[in-house]
Amino acid sequence: MNFSQIVKKLKNKTVGIAGCGGLGSNCAVALARVGVGKLIIADFDSIEESNLNRQYYFHKQIGASKTASLKENIKLINPNTEVEAHNIKLDSQSIIEIYKNCDVIVEAFDKAEMKQMIIETVIDKLSQTPLVVGLGMAGWGDNNSIGSRQTENLFICGDEKKEVSEQLPPLAPRVGIVANMQANTVLEILLK
Amino acid sequence: MNITLNNRPQSFEEDTLTISEVLKLKNYTFKMMVIKINGVLIKKDKYNSAKVNNGDDVHIIHMISGG
Numbered sequence: 001m002n003f004s005q006i007v008k009k010l011k012n013k014t015v016g017i018a019g020c021g022g023l024g025s026n027c028a029v030a031l032a033r034v035g036v037g038k039l040i041i042a043d044f045d046s047i048e049e050s051n052l053n054r055q056y057y058f059h060k061q062i063g064a065s066k067t068a069s070l071k072e073n074i075k076l077i078n079p080n081t082e083v084e085a086h087n088i089k090l091d092s093q094s095i096i097e098i099y100k101n102c103d104v105i106v107e108a109f110d111k112a113e114m115k116q117m118i119i120e121t122v123i124d125k126l127s128q129t130p131l132v133v134g135l136g137m138a139g140w141g142d143n144n145s146i147g148s149r150q151t152e153n154l155f156i157c158g159d160e161k162k163e164v165s166e167q168l169p170p171l172a173p174r175v176g177i178v179a180n181m182q183a184n185t186v187l188e189i190l191l192k
Numbered sequence: 193m194n195i196t197l198n199n200r201p202q203s204f205e206e207d208t209l210t211i212s213e214v215l216k217l218k219n220y221t222f223k224m225m226v227i228k229i230n231g232v233l234i235k236k237d238k239y240n241s242a243k244v245n246n247g248d249d250v251h252i253i254h255m256i257s258g259g
């Protein structure tokens with residue numbers, strides 16, 4: 001498949017991205033660059049200076065909402081990608097409403113309990129929709145511990161062991177690797 | 193019994209075990225998990241009752257903060 005064939009195929013696809021932090025912002029940008037037709041993004045947070053060590057925002061956007069800023073940044077990269085932005089804190093019910101017509105959903109939360117919530121919600125209520133999650137990306141180095149695996153419609157990217165802590169912060173390189181691995185998995189599903 | 197645990201073969205002396213017993217035998221002390229037996233989601237309130245039998249395909253996915 002050449003690139004224009006890829007763009008043609010991706011043009012009619014919709015990808016849901018739950019969370020616009022390190023995983024969500026980087027994954028969304030990668031998917032917009034390759035030409036996914038529509039992205040549905042959601043987050044309730046605004047940008048803080050501490051986010052800029054890994055998230056796809058700019059210094060002048062500090063204080064602005066993540067969803068509005070990500071929509072703006074994607075428009076600058078690829079105006080052909082439509083972005084539907086929801087400035088809300090997602091829960092089980094809103095996940096079903098917002099993402100029910102997506103071809104793939106990307107889990108891009110930071111907290112373990114939110115990751116559990118979306119996995120259980122999608123397996124329970126949207127079982128036909130593939131879900132791509134990011135698990136374990138804190139710190140730096142140790143490239144070879146990062147991988148991906150699949151169980152039914154659940155795709156897991158990450159090292160599945162390194163949890164974020166004071167001494168093991170999330171940083172651009174490893175978070176970016178996992179976010180792009182999620183985007184790569186989405187492409188694999190959409191281009192099948 | 194012989195089962196598949198996280199895509200790898202796993203043997204136990206017992207013929208059947210609950211999820212709670214599997215977690216104990218495997219020394220899994222994760223606070224937050226997503227567990228599936230043969231594709232069926234097992235929520236936390238069922239860990240003491242859901243049975244794992246010979247031939248089952250079990251996934252125990254550890255939830256890890258960060259993103």
